[in-house]
Amino acid sequence: MDGYRTWFLRPSTQAAVVTVALLLSSFLVYAFPRSLPAFLLFQASLLILYHARIARALKIGFAAGALGLLLPILGSINGYYLEVGIQVGIFVVLALGLNIVVGLAGLLDLGYVAFFAVGAYLWAIFGSRQANQFVPASLIQFPLAPEWFFVFLLLGVIVAGVTGILLGLPVLRLRGDYLAIVTLGFGEVVRVLVNNLDKPINFTNGPIGITPIQRPPLFFLPVLEGLGIRASPAVLYALYFYFLVLLIVIVVTLVSQRLHHSHIGRAWEAIREDEMAAAAMGVPLVRMKLLAFAAGASFAGTMGVLFSAKQLYINPESFTFMESIGVLAMVILGGMGSIPGVVLGATVVTVLNLQVLKELSIWLNTLRHTEAAIYIPLIGSFNISQLPPQFEPAKYERMVFGIILVLMMIFRPQGMIPPRRLRRTRGG
Amino acid sequence: MDILIAIFPQVLVDGIALGFMYALIALGYTMVYGVLTFINFAHSEIFVAGAFVGVEVLLTLQAWGLLQDLHPVLLLLLVLLAGMTMSGVLALAVERVAYRPLRAAPRLVPLISAIGVSFFLQDVIRFGESLWRNAFYLTYPSIPFFDQRIQLTAFVDVPLKSLVVIVAAILMLVGLNLLVHRTKIGTAIRAVAEDQATASLMGIDVDRMIALTFLIGGAMGGAAGVLFGIQYSLITPYTGFIPGIKAFTAAVLGGIGNIPGAMVGGVVLGLLEAFAASYLSLLTGGAFGAEYKDIFAFSILILILVFRPQGLLGEVVRERA
Numbered sequence: 132m133d134g135y136r137t138w139f140l141r142p143s144t145q146a147a148v149v150t151v152a153l154l155l156s157s158f159l160v161y162a163f164p165r166s167l168p169a170f171l172l173f174q175a176s177l178l179i180l181y182h183a184r185i186a187r188a189l190k191i192g193f194a195a196g197a198l199g200l201l202l203p204i205l206g207s208i209n210g211y212y213l214e215v216g217i218q219v220g221i222f223v224v225l226a227l228g229l230n231i232v233v234g235l236a237g238l239l240d241l242g243y244v245a246f247f248a249v250g251a252y253l254w255a256i257f258g259s260r261q262a263n264q265f266v267p268a269s270l271i272q273f274p275l276a277p278e279w280f281f282v283f284l285l286l287g288v289i290v291a292g293v294t295g296i297l298l299g300l301p302v303l304r305l306r307g308d309y310l311a312i313v314t315l316g317f318g319e320v321v322r323v324l325v326n327n328l329d330k331p332i333n334f335t336n337g338p339i340g341i342t343p344i345q346r347p348p349l350f351f352l353p354v355l356e357g358l359g360i361r362a363s364p365a366v367l368y369a370l371y372f373y374f375l376v377l378l379i380v381i382v383v384t385l386v387s388q389r390l391h392h393s394h395i396g397r398a399w400e401a402i403r404e405d406e407m408a409a410a411a412m413g414v415p416l417v418r419m420k421l422l423a424f425a426a427g428a429s430f431a432g433t434m435g436v437l438f439s440a441k442q443l444y445i446n447p448e449s450f451t452f453m454e455s456i457g458v459l460a461m462v463i464l465g466g467m468g469s470i471p472g473v474v475l476g477a478t479v480v481t482v483l484n485l486q487v488l489k490e491l492s493i494w495l496n497t498l499r500h501t502e503a504a505i506y507i508p509l510i511g512s513f514n515i516s517q518l519p520p521q522f523e524p525a526k527y528e529r530m531v532f533g534i535i536l537v538l539m540m541i542f543r544p545q546g547m548i549p550p551r552r553l554r555r556t557r558g559g
Numbered sequence: 560m561d562i563l564i565a566i567f568p569q570v571l572v573d574g575i576a577l578g579f580m581y582a583l584i585a586l587g588y589t590m591v592y593g594v595l596t597f598i599n600f601a602h603s604e605i606f607v608a609g610a611f612v613g614v615e616v617l618l619t620l621q622a623w624g625l626l627q628d629l630h631p632v633l634l635l636l637l638v639l640l641a642g643m644t645m646s647g648v649l650a651l652a653v654e655r656v657a658y659r660p661l662r663a664a665p666r667l668v669p670l671i672s673a674i675g676v677s678f679f680l681q682d683v684i685r686f687g688e689s690l691w692r693n694a695f696y697l698t699y700p701s702i703p704f705f706d707q708r709i710q711l712t713a714f715v716d717v718p719l720k721s722l723v724v725i726v727a728a729i730l731m732l733v734g735l736n737l738l739v740h741r742t743k744i745g746t747a748i749r750a751v752a753e754d755q756a757t758a759s760l761m762g763i764d765v766d767r768m769i770a771l772t773f774l775i776g777g778a779m780g781g782a783a784g785v786l787f788g789i790q791y792s793l794i795t796p797y798t799g800f801i802p803g804i805k806a807f808t809a810a811v812l813g814g815i816g817n818i819p820g821a822m823v824g825g826v827v828l829g830l831l832e833a834f835a836a837s838y839l840s841l842l843t844g845g846a847f848g849a850e851y852k853d854i855f856a857f858s859i860l861i862l863i864l865v866f867r868p869q870g871l872l873g874e875v876v877r878e879r880a
Contacts, residue, residue: 239667241674301865307666308598309864312807316857319804323857327850452800456674463671519690530682536675540668541660 145183149193152176157201164209167490173205174482181471198377203370213369217441219481220376221434224383226461226477227470228430231387233459234467234550235396236423237403238303239311241455242318246428248325248450249294250287250435252335254280255445258345264333277348283436291432292425299424303417318455326447340446344439347375372441379437383430387470390426399423400468453529457484460532463539466546475548480535484528492525563841568715570837571830576721576790578829579728583783584806585813585821586735587650587776593752593816594772597658597666600673602780603803604680605650607796609642609781610788611684614697616641621700631704635723638785646781647774649680654773659766684796696795699788724786731782732822735775739818748772752816801853805832808860814870823872832856 138144156176159169180193206213225247232240256262258280262273302313329337346368355362362370390396398419401409410416439445457480465476539546584606591599616638620626626634657676661669688695705720739745750758751768759765787802788794809828813820836849863870 237667239670302861305864305868308596308670309811309868311667311670312598312804312811313861313864316804316860320854320857323850323854327848330848453678456678459671459674527682527686529678530686533675533677533679533682537657537672537679540664540672540675541657544664544668 140184142185142189145185146189149176149180149183149185152179153193153197153201157205160205160212161208164205167486170205170212170215170486171482173201174478178475181475199374203373206369206373207366210366210369213373215482215485217369217372217376218485219478220373220380221438222458222461222477222481223380223474224376224430224434225458226465226473227383227387228427228434229458230427230462230468230470230473231390231399231430232423232427233462234469234473235391235399235403236420237307237399238420238423239307239314240424240427241311241315241452241459242321243314243427243431243458244450244452244454245318245321246291246294246431247435247438247454248321248447249291249428250432251439251445251449252325252341252435253287253290253432254283254436255341255344255439256334258283258440259341259343261333261336261341264336274345277345278350280345280347280436280440284433287432287434287436288429289432291435292429294432295424295426295428296421299421303420303424315452315455318452322447322450322452325450335447338447340444340448341439342444344443344445346440346443347371372437375437379433384470384474391470395419395422403468453532456532456536457528460535464535464547466549469546469548469550472546472548472550476546479547480532483531488524488528488531492523495522495524563838565714566837568711569717570833572717572721572725574830574833575826576724576728576829577833578809578826579725579732579822580783580786580790580825581802581806581809581829582732582822582825583728583779583786584802585810585825586732586818587780588807589810589813589815589818589821590748590772590776592810593818594748594769595658595662595669596816597669598673598807599658599773599776600670600803601653601657601676601680602650602776603799603806604677604684604796605646605653605777606780606784606787606803606806607684607794607799608649608680609646609784610794610798611688611697611784611796612645612781613638613642613785613788614699614794617700617702618697626700626702631702634702635727635789638789639727639782642781642785643778644781646784647778650773650777650780651770653680654770681796681799688796696793698792699794701792702789705789720789724790727782727786731779735779736818738775744768744771804860805856808856808863811860811868812863812870814872817870817872820870820872824870827871828856828859831859 153173153176156169156172159166160173163169177194177197180190180197183190185193202212202216206216225243228246229240229243232238232243257273257275259274262271266273298314298317302310302317305313325335326338328334329339335341349367349371398409398414401412401414402416402419406416438449442449458477461476461480462473463476464480465474466472584602587602587605588599591597591602617626620629620634629637653676657672658669661672685695688697705718705723707719708716709719709722710716737745739748747758747763747768748771750761750763751765751772755765758768783806784794787798805828806825809824810821811824812828813822813824832852832855835855836852839851839855840848
């Protein structure tokens with residue numbers, strides 16, 4: 132038995148397991164492009180990769196191959212997988228941003244989606260004709276050229292970060308739960324403002340929203356044509372956004388990690404564990420809290436810019452309280468303060484919402500049409516076609532978020548992958 | 560200018576009715592906060608549960624053809640009792656399942672759990688009602704007696720139901736005040752709020768008193784839900800969020816943990832909001848619509864928390880180390 136264990140833990144075995152898992156699941160997705168279990172297996176093999184005991188460089192190589200090559204190929208077979216990949220990426224970045232505020236600094240921010248909205252509306256207004264509502268067309272003709280998208284990606288970081296500081300300045304002296312309520316209020320204020328700023332001057336076009344929004348430039352098109360590669364615009368843009376999101380995810384993960392392990396990250400954790408003690412040890416509370424707010428907000432801001440470009444259309448409905456709680460659920464599920472945990476949490480919740488619940492609804496519907504009878508103990512025989520049409524799991528997102536939050540708080544407050552420092556000190 | 564004066568009494572009555580509704584909901588927040596220093600985020604859904612039980616009772620009575628025959632006061636008492644029972648029991652259950660296991664945990668942990676309960680309950684109500692009635696947007700059946708308008712002066716009339724809401728709310732608030740300040744149970748609850756350890760040494764069952772606080776707060780929330788339904792008719796599982804936040808604002812405005820404060824805060828906020836909703840667009844020539852009343856309430860919340868966190872009537876609460 133022991134010999135088997137050492138054999139299994141040997142790096143070469145582990146590498147082989149990862150290779151087999153990735154290739155097998157990719158083949159399954161390739162063979163059954165509409166099968167959700169196949170795609171879930173592909174995602175599970177990424178999790179296996181994370182836990183595998185192999186050299187770091189090899190692991191990164193595997194990850195690059197899986198995310199940079201395998202997933203785009205699978206996505207060109209079933210375009211929906213690219214969309215899932217993009218959405219997961221967007222939420223990973225949001226969750227990593229919220230993780231800095233909630234997980235590291237211990238400040239519960241319930242209005243986080245407001246910063247996402249700031250970024251999204253920033254590009255939506257200037258990347259569409261909307262800006263001509265308040266800037267005379269004789270001065271500048273909107274929309275701005277697609278090339279400006281990249282400028283706005285940076286601008287989103289700055290504007291959202293500054294918004295974070297502006298919100299943070301007055302409220303950061305508040306106690307934890309008051310801070311939560313104030314940020315919630317701030318989130319709602321931003322949403323109501325966006326909803327109503329179509330008069331007296333039309334800034335946001337109110338509840339109707341803004342469309343069409345400029346997409347980023349296809350600067351690489353000449354290269355592709357030179358290579359003789361042709362793709363339909365739909366596939367091209369999906370792949371383009373996928374790689375853009377992947378790039379941002381990598382940058383944000385690295386920034387998160389560097390911050391986490393710097394003196395700033397340690398100061399945040401000190402504040403989270405005991406504010407008074409941290410202050411006594413010379414941690415500048417206000418400056419560190421503002422920094423946490425600004426860093427978290429800037430992640431959301433840059434993703435907002437990308438989100439509006441990808442969606443082509445945004446309205447205030449995308450930025451409700453529920454979105455803030457959804458991101459919070461991702462952070463809590465994965466593990467507050469743990470970067471791999473948060474990435475996992477964001478992936479699980481997004482896939483659950485986008486795919487699993489939807490599939491479940493469809494499956495229940497087809498089941499209903501079979502009119503099969505099942506036998507339930509104590510209740511007796513039950514015809515499935517009588518199953519009420521209200522059993523539609525896809526409509527009960529809130530229930531899913533709620534269950535995640537309550538169960539995690541009661542049974543596993545440290546999350547699925549607890550932060551390493553916590554694991555060390557508490558032996559968990 | 561004339562129109563501003565003409566609508567004044569109507570706005571005043573609306574504002575007071577709204578304010579007392581906020582006060583009833585705010586009691587749930589403030590009592591729980593007083594005892595556990597914890598924001599019961601799920602209280603807004605406890606309020607909505609009361610509203611839904613109320614509409615179910617009324618719709619059932621309507622189906623039985625009893626809605627016209629029952630005496631209106633009896634009808635009101637019946638619906639209120641049903642709503643209060645449901646919400647009180649629900650609040651008890653939520654405390655037992657989602658909060659009690661977390662009492663020793665860091666402060667944000669039960670708050671996050673409460674947010675989870677709030678979301679969970681919203682969809683549970685939606686699910687239950689769509690199974691039962693195939694709709695989750697429900698309207699209170701109109702009761703002709705309550706729809707009458709009372710002539711105050713030659714030009715001014717207000718709906719009777721607003722007055723009913725005000726009277727019912729005042730009676731309940733007075734009753735609660737007596738309960739908390741004049742009875743043994745009330746003394747025990749206040750003792751637990753003051754100092755749990757000492758209260759327990761004095762022979763008070765702390766767990767039971769905390770449960771009782773949830774029961775009373777929940778019942779008040781349920782009553783507010785029923786009154787809300789009577790006043791505004793339309794309810795949805797998601798109705799509770801905004802009134803919940805505003806009632807919390809009212810509680811903070813009056814000084815959280817302070818029962819008379821919650822009442823004052825509720826009425827002040829209700830009046831401010833009613834006047835903002837009616838006069839803002841009139842005074843600004845339509846540039847700022849009634850939608851801004853929510854921003855108004857949230858801004859008050861933020862300003863109060865930042866500049867006077869102890870509220871209008873509250874005392875300074877020391878940070879617990």
